[in-house]
Amino acid sequence: MKIDPKNKTDLSAQIAKAIRDAIISGDMNVDERLPSESELADQFDVSRSTVREALKRLAAQNLIRTQRGATGGAFVRRLSYDDAYAQHITTSTLLLSMNAVDFETACEARFALERACAPLSSARRTPDHLATMRAEIHRQAQPGLSDERFCDSDVAFHRALVDGAGNPVLSYQLAGAVEAMQPLMNMITFTQRNRDVIIGLHTRIADALEMQNSADADAALAELTAYTLTLGEEAMEARAKR
Amino acid sequence: MKIDPKNKTDLSAQIAKAIRDAIISGDMNVDERLPSESELADQFDVSRSTVREALKRLAAQNLIRTQRGATGGAFVRRLSYDDAYAQHITTSTLLLSMNAVDFETACEARFALERACAPLSSARRTPDHLATMRAEIHRQAQPGLSDERFCDSDVAFHRALVDGAGNPVLSYQLAGAVEAMQPLMNMITFTQRNRDVIIGLHTRIADALEMQNSADADAALAELTAYTLTLGEEAMEARAKR
DNA sequence: CTGTCTAAAATGTCAGACAATTAAACGCAC
DNA sequence: GTGCGTTTAATTGTCTGACATTTTAGACAG
Numbered sequence: 001m002k003i004d005p006k007n008k009t010d011l012s013a014q015i016a017k018a019i020r021d022a023i024i025s026g027d028m029n030v031d032e033r034l035p036s037e038s039e040l041a042d043q044f045d046v047s048r049s050t051v052r053e054a055l056k057r058l059a060a061q062n063l064i065r066t067q068r069g070a071t072g073g074a075f076v077r078r079l080s081y082d083d084a085y086a087q088h089i090t091t092s093t094l095l096l097s098m099n100a101v102d103f104e105t106a107c108e109a110r111f112a113l114e115r116a117c118a119p120l121s122s123a124r125r126t127p128d129h130l131a132t133m134r135a136e137i138h139r140q141a142q143p144g145l146s147d148e149r150f151c152d153s154d155v156a157f158h159r160a161l162v163d164g165a166g167n168p169v170l171s172y173q174l175a176g177a178v179e180a181m182q183p184l185m186n187m188i189t190f191t192q193r194n195r196d197v198i199i200g201l202h203t204r205i206a207d208a209l210e211m212q213n214s215a216d217a218d219a220a221l222a223e224l225t226a227y228t229l230t231l232g233e234e235a236m237e238a239r240a241k242r
Numbered sequence: 243m244k245i246d247p248k249n250k251t252d253l254s255a256q257i258a259k260a261i262r263d264a265i266i267s268g269d270m271n272v273d274e275r276l277p278s279e280s281e282l283a284d285q286f287d288v289s290r291s292t293v294r295e296a297l298k299r300l301a302a303q304n305l306i307r308t309q310r311g312a313t314g315g316a317f318v319r320r321l322s323y324d325d326a327y328a329q330h331i332t333t334s335t336l337l338l339s340m341n342a343v344d345f346e347t348a349c350e351a352r353f354a355l356e357r358a359c360a361p362l363s364s365a366r367r368t369p370d371h372l373a374t375m376r377a378e379i380h381r382q383a384q385p386g387l388s389d390e391r392f393c394d395s396d397v398a399f400h401r402a403l404v405d406g407a408g409n410p411v412l413s414y415q416l417a418g419a420v421e422a423m424q425p426l427m428n429m430i431t432f433t434q435r436n437r438d439v440i441i442g443l444h445t446r447i448a449d450a451l452e453m454q455n456s457a458d459a460d461a462a463l464a465e466l467t468a469y470t471l472t473l474g475e476e477a478m479e480a481r482a483k484r
Numbered sequence: 485c486t487g488t489c490t491a492a493a494a495t496g497t498c499a500g501a502c503a504a505t506t507a508a509a510c511g512c513a514c
Numbered sequence: 515g516t517g518c519g520t521t522t523a524a525t526t527g528t529c530t531g532a533c534a535t536t537t538t539a540g541a542c543a544g
Contacts, residue, residue: 010496012298026339036524037525038525047498049498050497052291052526053298053496056296057298057299058302060258060299061302061303061332066525066526067505067506067525068505068526068527069525069526070522070525072524073525074526080341084333084336087329088333088418092414092415094305095323095414099322101410109409109412109415113355113412116357119354120350165354169338170350173334173355173415173418174415177415253527253528254527278493278494278495280494289529292527309494310494310495310537312493312494312536312539314537315495
C-alpha cells in the first residue's frame with residue numbers, strides 16, 4: 001500500500017483512497033482480509049482512530065465488511081446487485097431533488113431508456129414477467145387506490161417490463177431512472193380518467209409483449225410518454241398557481 | 243433527530259442512517275449546518291469518535307462537506323452531477339468486475355441504452371457535439387495508437403453522442419454503462435482492419451446525426467453492436483485458450 | 485476607520501484504556 | 515483418543531481526554 005506525502009487534506013480520506021484504489025485495481029480480491037486496524041495504523045504511521053475513519057468511509061461505499069473477534073477484521077466485499085441498486089437509487093433520487101431537475105427532463109430520460117428495453121423484453125419476457133404486469137394492471141384498476149399506491153404499482157409494472165429484458169446490467173442501470181422519478185410522479189393527482197388511460201396503455205404494452213410485437217410495445221410506450229408529460233405539465237402548473 | 247434503541251449493530255452506522263434519512267427526506271436543506279460533533283455526541287449520547295465515524299460515512303457518500311474553523315462544521319452538500327457521475331461509474335465498474343458479468347451482457351446493455359439516445363441526439367446535437375465526434379474519429383485513425391488510447395477515444399466519441407441528446411439525466415444514467423464497459427473493452431486487441439470497420443461506423447453515425455437522420459444512426463449503431471459483440475467473443479475465446 | 489492581535493469555536497489527530505465478540509488453543513474427564 | 519467446557523488471544527467497537535490546526539469574530543491600538 002502506498003504512503004501519503006506532505007498533503008494537507010484529510011489523512012483518513014487519503015488512506016481510504018489508497019485502499020479503495022487497491023480494491024478497484026484488483027490488487028485485493030473479494031473476501032481477502034485487510035491488515036488489522038493496528039497494523040494499518042503502523043503502516044500508514046497514523047493513529048488507529050484515523051484508520052477507523054478511513055475504514056468507515058469504505059464501509060459506507062459497501063467496499064468492505066467488518067467482523068469482530070479473533071479471526072475478524074475488514075474484508076473486501078463483493079458488491080451485490082442489491083447493494084448497487086440501493087446505492088444507485090439513492091444517488092439518483094438525491095441528484096434529481098437537489099438539482100431541481102424538471103419533470104420533462106426526468107420523464108424523457110426514463111421513457112427513452114425504457115423504450116430501449118422493449119425490443120429485448122418482447123423477445124425474452126417469461127410468463128412470470130407477464131403475470132406480474134397483469135397483476136399490477138389489475139391492482140391499478142382497483143377503486144379507492146391512493147395516488148401513492150398507484151405510483152408504486154406503476155413502478156412495479158415498469159420494473160417487470162425492464163426485468164423482462166433478462167439483462168441484469170440493464171435492470172440495474174434503469175432502476176435509478178425509474179425509481180428516482182417516483183417523487184416527481186407523486187406530485188401528480190391521478191383522476192379516474194387519467195388512470196383509465198394509463199391502464200389502457202399498460203394493457204396494450206403487456207399484450208404487445210405477450211405477442212412479441214415489439215413495434216406495438218414501442219408505440220404504446222411512446223404514447224405513454226406523451227401522456228405522462230402532459231399530466232406532469234398540468235401538475236406543475238397547478239402547483240405554480242398555488 | 244431520532245434516537246437509537248437497544249440495537250446491537252454499529253452505533254456509527256445507526257447515527258449515519260439517522261442523519262442520512264433527515265437529509266434525504268428533506269428535513270435538512272442544502273448548505274444547512276449540522277450540529278457540531280460535540281453537540282451530536284450529546285444528542286445521541288455517544289462519544290465524539292463515534293459521531294466522527296458516522297460523519298465520515300456520510301462524507302464518503304458526498305452527502306456532507308466539512309469545514310474547519312470557528313464557523314465551520316458539517317454542511318449538507320448539494321450532490322453535483324460530477325460527483326454523481328463519479329460515484330455511478332465506480333459502482334458500475336465494480337459491479338461488473340466483481341460479479342464476472344460477461345461481455346455479451348454488458349455490451350448488449352450499453353448499446354441498447356445508447357440507441358435510446360440516438361433519436362434525441364439526432365434532433366438536438368449541437369455543432370460542438372459533432373465537432374467532438376469528428377475529432378475523436380480523426381484520433382482513432384491515427385497510426386500507432388495504442389489499444390487503450392483507442393478505447394479512450396471510443397468512450398469519448400460515444401459520450402459526445404449521448405451528451406448530444408441534451409438531457410443531463412440521460413447522460414448521467416448512461417455514463418455508468420459506457421464507462422463500466424471499458425475494462426472489458428480493454429481486453430480486446432484491435433487489428434487495423436477492426437479499427438477501420440469501427441471508424442467507418444463511427445463516421446456513418448456522425449454523418450447521420452449531422453443530417454438528423456435518426457433511422458440511419460440507429461442502423462449504424464445496431465451494426466456496431468453486432469460487430470463489437472463478435473470482437474468480444476473472439477477476445478474471450480483467445481483468452482480462454484491461453 | 486484600519487490594521488493587528490487575541491480568544492473562541494470547530495474539526496483533525498493522537499494515545500491509551502476498556503468492553504464485546506469470536507475462534508482457536510488448552511485441559512480434563514471419560 | 516474423543517468430546518466438551520474453559521481459557522486465552524486477537525480484533526473490532528467505544529469512550530475519554532488531550533493537543534494541533536484552522537478560521538472567524540471581536541477587542542484594541544493607532
